Amino acid sequence: MRKGRSLFGLLFALGAFPGAAEEIGDADHGGGVFNKECAACHRIGPEAQHRVGPRLTGIFGRRAGSEEDFSYSKSMARMGADGLTWTLETLDAYIANPKALVSGTKMNYRGLASDADRADLMAFLREFSDEPQNIPEAEPTALKTNPDLSPEVLAIKGDPAYGEYLASECQTCHQADGSDQGIPSIIAWPPEDFVIAMHAYKQKLRPHPVMQMMAGRLNEEEIAALAAYFATLE
C-alpha cells in the first residue's frame, strides 16, 4: 500500500504545478520537514558542503548528478546524462518515491507520501535557489497525465506468457542474465517498482527517448505482464 500512495504522489506531481511560480507551499513549515526528513544527510545554504548526500543549495534548474565533487550512483549519473533536470515536477516525484524516478539511487529514503509536506519542502528548498521567480518548469510534455491510470494498475496481474514475448523486445538491449555494460539490468525487480518506472517513462517523466517510446506503446496489462516476467528472472 505504501507504493500505492507513492504513485498517487507521482500522479499528483504531474498535474499539480501548472506553471505558477508562487505559492508552492509554506516555506517555514518546509524548513521543519527538511530538518526532520533530509538534514541527516543533506545540507543547504550558502556555505553548505556535501555530506552523505550532495548539498541542495541551488538545486532547482540543476542537472541531476552534476555536482562535480560528489560521487553519485551510476543510476543518478545516467539519468543526468539522459537529461533529467531538477524542476518542481521532477524533484517532487523524486522525493515522493526516489526509486520510481531513479532506480539505482543511493538515497536510502522511503519517500515522502504527504503532498502537502512535499509542497512545503519544495517551497523551502526554493529559497536557496537563484532567481526564485525564474525557476525553469518542466517541459510541457511532463504535464501530460494518463486519465485511465490509477493505483489499481498496480493490482493488475500480468500474463507471464505475454510478458515473455514482450520481453524479447527488451532483451535486444537489456541482457537476460542481468549484465550491465552500459544499459542497466532490469531483471529481478519487485514488480511494483517495474510498473511505476515504466509508467514514469510512459508519461515522459523519466527522460530517456528510447524508453519513452518503448513504454509509450505498452498498455497497462502489457506493462504488468513485463513486470511479472522480469521479476522471475535471476
Added chain:
Amino acid sequence: MKLNRRLFLGTGIAASALLTAPTVWGQAKPKVVVIGGGAGGATAARYLAKDSQGALEVTLVEANPIYTTCFFSNLYLGGFREFESLQHGYDKMAGAGVTVINDIATAVDRAAKTVTLAGGQVLPYDRLVLSPGIDFKDGSVPGWSVDTHAEIMPHAYKAGPQTQLLKKMVEEMPEGGTFAMVAPPNPYRCPPGPYERISMIAHVLKGKNPTAKILVLDPKDKFSKQALFEDGWQRHYGTMVEWIGPDFGGGAVEVRPDTMEVVIDGEATKVDCCNVIPGQMAGKIAALAGVTDDSGWAPVDPATMKSKMDENVWVLGDSSAQGDMPKSGFSANSQAKVASMTIRGELTGSKTFPAKYSNTCWSLLAPDDGVKVGASYESTPEKIASVESFVSEVGEDAALRKATYEESLGWYAGITADMFG
C-alpha cells in the same frame, strides 16, 4: 517397450492414432531450418529452440563457423574496437537446442520442402526461415564488379576480410591523399552506416594524415541523420569531408579500378583509396528459393514476417521487403522474435500475440560523440508502419553524447548475447 509397441501396432485404434497425432506418438518433431546466422537467423533459431523447449527440431545453416558482425565494424575502422570483438562463435547454440551446420545453402525446393547444401546434404523442413542478408547488384556502379574489383576498391559492406582490407588501405594512404566513397542508392543495409564510416575514417585521418581529403559521392539527395553527421563532420574534421550529392554529379559516378580514378559527371579524379558500396538486393538464396520480386527483395506479411510467396517460408532482416523498418541488425533481431512466435504458434499451438517491432541505430561521430535514431513499428494490412520515432538533436551537450555512445556499447553486448546466447 517392445511389447507395448507390438500391442499398439496390433490394434486398429492405435494405428489410426498414429496417423492423426504423429508428434504425440513419437514420430519426428516438426522441423524448422534457418538459413543465415546473423541478427535475424541466429536470433530466430535460438528463440525457436529456447521457447519451444525441445518440441521443435531447429537447424541453423551458416557458411561461417565464426560470424563477424557488420554492425560496429565501422568502430573497428575508426580504431575504437578490435576486429576480434566483432567475432562470435555458435558454440552456445547447441546448449539452446539448435543444430548448427557450417555450409552454404544452394537450393530450396519449396514443393518438396527441402534445402540442399553445397556439401550435398538435403534438409527437409516444415517451416523455413531465410535470413541471408544482402547481395550486391553487379553493374550498379559502372566500372566496378564485386568479383574482379573488390580487392582494389573494397565494399567492406559484409564484415570480414573486406573490412580489414579497407582499414589497411586507409592507413596506407599517402600524405594529403584522397579517399572516396561511392555511397549506395536506397534501399540498402544500415542507412547511417556509410556516413558513420566516413566519420570513423575522418577520425583516423585527422590523427595520421590531417591534410587528406574525403569525398562522398552520393546518388541520394538526402541521407539518414544528415544534419547530425554534417554538424559532426564540421565540428570535428573541419573541411576534410566533402559530400557530393546528385545535384553536383554524385549520382553519375563511374570508377576505374585499374587507374584508381573516379569519374564524377564526366570528370576523372585520381584517388588513393576508394570504397565502393554498390546497390543491393536480397541474399542470393532468397532469389533461388523464388521468394523475391522484381525489386530484388522478398515481400513479407507485416503481421508475421511470412513470405507472400509461400506460407511455409519466412524472410527476415535485410532481405525482406516489409515497409518502414530500416535494414539493420536491430530490425532483423526484432523481426526474428515475431517470426519465432508465429512459427511456434503454427507448429506447437503455442499462444500468439500481436506483432511489435522496434529499431534503434547508434552512430559514432568522433570519440564520445554518439547519436541515435529509432522508431517503433506495428503491422498494418499494407506494411510494417512506423508508429513513433525519435532522433538525437544537433547541439546536445557532451555528457548526453557520451552517454549515447556508452549506451551503444551496452546495446552491442545485449544484442550479441541475444543472438548467440
